[in-house]
Amino acid sequence: MTSALILVDLMPRIVALPLAPHSGDEVLARCRSLAESFRASGRPVVLVRVERPHVEEQPPGSDFAEGLVHDGDIVVVKHTIGAFYGTDLDEQLRKRGVDTLVLAGLVTTMGVESTARAAADHGYEVEFVTDAMSGFTADEHRFAVERTFPRFGEVRNSADFRNPRDRHTNG
Numbered sequence: 001m002t003s004a005l006i007l008v009d010l011m012p013r014i015v016a017l018p019l020a021p022h023s024g025d026e027v028l029a030r031c032r033s034l035a036e037s038f039r040a041s042g043r044p045v046v047l048v049r050v051e052r053p054h055v056e057e058q059p060p061g062s063d064f065a066e067g068l069v070h071d072g073d074i075v076v077v078k079h080t081i082g083a084f085y086g087t088d089l090d091e092q093l094r095k096r097g098v099d100t101l102v103l104a105g106l107v108t109t110m111g112v113e114s115t116a117r118a119a120a121d122h123g124y125e126v127e128f129v130t131d132a133m134s135g136f137t138a139d140e141h142r143f144a145v146e147r148t149f150p151r152f153g154e155v156r157n158s159a160d161f162r163n164p165r166d167r168h169t170n171g
Contacts, residue, residue, distance in 0.1 A: 003127075004044040004098040006119075007031050008083060008105030008112050010068055011049050013061030015106065020138040022131060024106065028065055030132035030158045031104050037161050039070060044096050046074040048083040050111070082114030090122055100125040102161070104132035108141045116152050126153030129161065 010031055015024035022030075035045045047069055051058055069075060076087050083089050093101075101124045103112055112133050119126050128149045135141030149155050 002043065002097045003038075003100040003102055004046055004074075004093055004096070005034055005038040005102045005104070006046045006048060006083065006115060007035065007068075008048045008103065008115055008133075009050055009107070009110075010047070010065045010105055011062055012065055013059055015065060016061065017106075017136075019106065019134040019136065021141055022134040024134065027104070027106060027132055027134050028068075030129070032068065034102070034104060034129060034132055034158060034161050035068070035070070035073075038102075039072070044074055044093070044098060045070070045072075046076060046083075046089065046092070048076045048078055048089075048105070048111070048115070050078050050081075053079045080114075081110055082118045083111070084115065084118035084122065093124070098124070100127065102127045102129060102156075104129040104158075106134060108133045108135040108144050113144055113148065116149070120152050128153060128155050129158050130155055131157045 010028055015028050038045050047064055049064055074092050076083055076089050078087055101119045103116055105112055116126050130145045
């Protein structure tokens with residue numbers, strides 16, 4: 001089994017939103033730690049950000065959070081809510097033999113959930129790192145974590161990924 005970490009919309013303008021139950025800064029810190037763990041074990045890290053279509057200039061804070069992207073990471077720029085439609089994400093994952101996606105980022109019921117639904121449609125196993133994501137409200141985050149996500153995959157937290165030699169290895 002080969003897993004890849006998918007980090008969704010960790011852009012300054014989204015990290016700065018009033019989010020719950022975790023602040024954008026808390027989510028960003030956990031996502032940085034997850035990315036370090038995946039890189040240390042040679043597993044792919046995918047960073048996804050959105051660009052608004054049909055505008056001449058993106059709003060300030062539309063790039064990735066500072067220092068988030070490292071050499072060797074896969075960068076995906078989407079123009080819709082989810083990371084698959086209109087991008088080469090599936091192709092990038094398939095050529096690396098990825099069969100499991102570990103999802104984190106912002107916002108729980110938007111970019112993360114939309115990407116998870118498409119991942120399931122593409123035949124990937126899906127895992128959710130629920131303390132490395134947050135919603136517009138704690139209630140909507142909790143609903144997704146407790147009711148929606150278990151129907152698509154395994155619900156986990158960032159502590160499950162602290163050891164670079166966790167159960168997800170390449171090969």
